[in-house]
Amino acid sequence: MPRRGERTRDFTEPAQDERPLRLGGLWELKTSTAIGRKATVRVDTTGFACRRLADELAAELADYVELKRPHPTGVFTYRRGLLELCSFVDRQAGEQASACSLALDEPDVSFYIREWIRALPGQFEEGSTRPYFLAADVLSLIRFRGQHPERALAPAVQRVLTIAVPVNRGGTRELEEFTRVEKRQLVRAA
Incomplete structure (x- = not known):
């Protein structure tokens, strides 16, 4: 039995080939499962008008993968949240999308978040937990960025982190007069 101070860490440093690789706007994140199965998760930020924001979030995801080495399924969920947020910002911000950044006050990225x-709940079926996990994953990437001493967060973005995720973890519940299926039927009939 090792004495105090002689203990070694029970985890290994990632090998050089497992470190995140960035080629232009394409991020390659290498992860592995508990049984050693390897997976590569690619995040392509080149197609976004809000490329600065997408690269900031992708860099946080790369750091997260390198430090925590999560299961590939979790990394795919983080990637999906990142890509969906950036697509939303592209649609909503219009010409201001290229100036969006987590570190800048203008334009207000916290509003888009x-x-x-x-x-999110309107994009999934009633009872789905996906909106909660997508929102929580993106907020955790932003929180991860806020913990880094050399990376800045705008004050408005920091305030977003203090609110609870407004999507219910147990799933969403309709509060409308008509269900989503009935609404689709009404739209088709119209």
């Missing part, structure tokens, strides 16, 4: 979180 809050609006994206509010819009």
Whole structure:
């Protein structure tokens, strides 16, 4: 039995080939499962008008993968949240999308983050937990950035982190007069 101070760490440093690789706007994140199965998760930020924001979030995801080495399924969920937020910002910000950054006050990225979180439940079936996990994953990437001493967060973005995720973890519940299926039927009939 090792004595105090002689203990070694029970985890290994990632090998050089497992470190995140960035080629232009394409991020390659290498992860592995508990049984050693390897997976590569690619995040392509080149197609976004809000490329600065997408690269900031992708860099946080790369750091997260390198430090925590999560299961590939979790990394795919983080990637999906990142890509969906950036697509939403591209649609909503218009010409201001290229100036969006987590570190800048203008344009107000926190507004787009809050609006994206509010819009998420409408994109999934009633009772789905996906909106909660997508919102929580993106907020955790932003929180991870805020913990880094050399990376800045705008004050408005920091305030977004103090609110609870406004999507219920147990799933969403309709509060409308008509269900989503009935609404689709009404739209088709119209």
